[in-house]
Amino acid sequence: MSRYALLRPFLFALDPEVAHRLAIRALGHGVPSAPVPNEPRLRQRLLGRDFPTPVGLAAGLDKNAEAIDGLLGLGFGFIEVGGVTPKPQAGNARPRLFRLPADEALINRFGFNNEGHVAVHRRLAARRQPGIVGVNIGANKDSADRVADYAAGVAAFADVADFLTINVSSPNTPGLRDLQEKGAVATLLAAVGAARDAAPRRVPVLLKIAPDLDGDALAAICDVALASGIDGMVVSNTTSARDGLRDTRHARETGGLSGRPLFARSTAMLAAVRRRVGQKLILIGVGGVDSAETAFAKIAAGADLVQLYTGLIYRGPRLPVDIAEGLVRLLDRRGLATIAEAVGSAL
Secondary structure, three states, X not given: OOHHHHHHHHHHOOOHHHHHHHHHHHHHOOOOOOOOOOOHHHOEEEOOEEEOOOEEEOOOOOOOOOOHHHHHOXXXXXXXXXXXXXXXXXXXXXXXEEEEHHHOEEEEOOOOOEOHHHHHHHHHHHOOOOOEEEEEEOXXXXXXXXXXXXXXXXXXXXXXXXXXXXXXXXXXXXXXXXXHOHHHHHHHHHHHHHHHHHOOOOOOEEEEEOOOOOHHHHHHHHHHHHHHOOOEEEEOOOEOOOOOOOOOOOOOOOOEEEEHHHHHHHHHHHHHHHHHHOOOOEEEEEOOOOOHHHHHXXXXXXXXXXXXXXXXXXXXXXXXXXXXXXXXXXXXXXXXXXXXXXXXXXX
C-alpha cells in the first residue's frame, strides 16, 4: 500500500477545502519531489514548447500560483494555474467543494476565488523551477465588460506564461457560459487576438469549453476557434450533469462535477472536436484522467496533451509519474514508437 493510501483517510476526514489549502501550503515549500520521466518517446514539440510528457495539471488546484515549484516537482509535463481574474475576488460562499468518494469525483462551486492579476503575476515572475506553466484566465463576477477582462488577462500574463487558456466554461459564474454562444465567442476571441498582437511577446492561446454543449453549439464554437487564429482548445471543463452518480450525500449540490463520471462525456466531446478541427488546433483532453489507460484513451480520441486534477486527489502525488510510465508500456503494447503516433488513433 502506498504512503498516500495510508494518509488519504486522514485527509478525507478534513473539510475538502481545508485539505486543499494544506496541500497547497505543503507544495508551496517544494515537497515532495519526483523528476519528470526522461522518456524521449513521450516528448512533443507543441505550442512552441518542448513538452517532456503529455501529462499536465489542470487549472483549479493552484489558483494563485502559490505552489508552482512544488507541483512541477511532482513530475508533471506541464501545469496550469488559475483561473485568475483582473481584480481579487472571494468567490462563492462556503461550503463550495464536495467529495463524492463512491464516484471518485468532486463538485465545486468556487466561483473564481483568486487574488487577481497582480499577485499571480508576481509569483509567476519569481518562480525558480524550470517547466511549462500556463495561466487560466477568467472574468470578474461583477465586471461590466467581461470581454475586456479577458483581454486584460492576455496583456497581463503574456510575458510570464507559456500558454493562456480562455475559460468561458466555468458553471460557477452566472452568465459566463453565455460567452460560448457563436457570436459572443467570436467577439471575445477577436479581442483576445488583438490583445495578444499588442503584447511584446506572442503567447499561445487556447479556449476551454464546457462538456454540456450540444452538437450544433459545439460545431459552431469549433468553427469560430478555427477562424480566430487561436492555437488550441481545452476539452473540457466540469459538467452540470449528474447522470449515474452513486454518491447520494452530495450529488445534488450545485456546481461543476469533475472526476471519473466526466470521462465518457468529455472524451466523446474531445473526439467530436478533433473530427471537426482536424490537425489545425492543439487539443488538451481533460475529464476523468486517473490512470495511464484513461490518459491513453484521451490521446487516442484526439488529445495532444492531457490534464488531470480530481484524479490527483484520489490517487495521490505519484499519479503523473505513474501515468507517464504507464503510457510508455501502452506504446509498447500497441507497437507505437512515440506518443504523437497515438494521437487520434481511435478515430
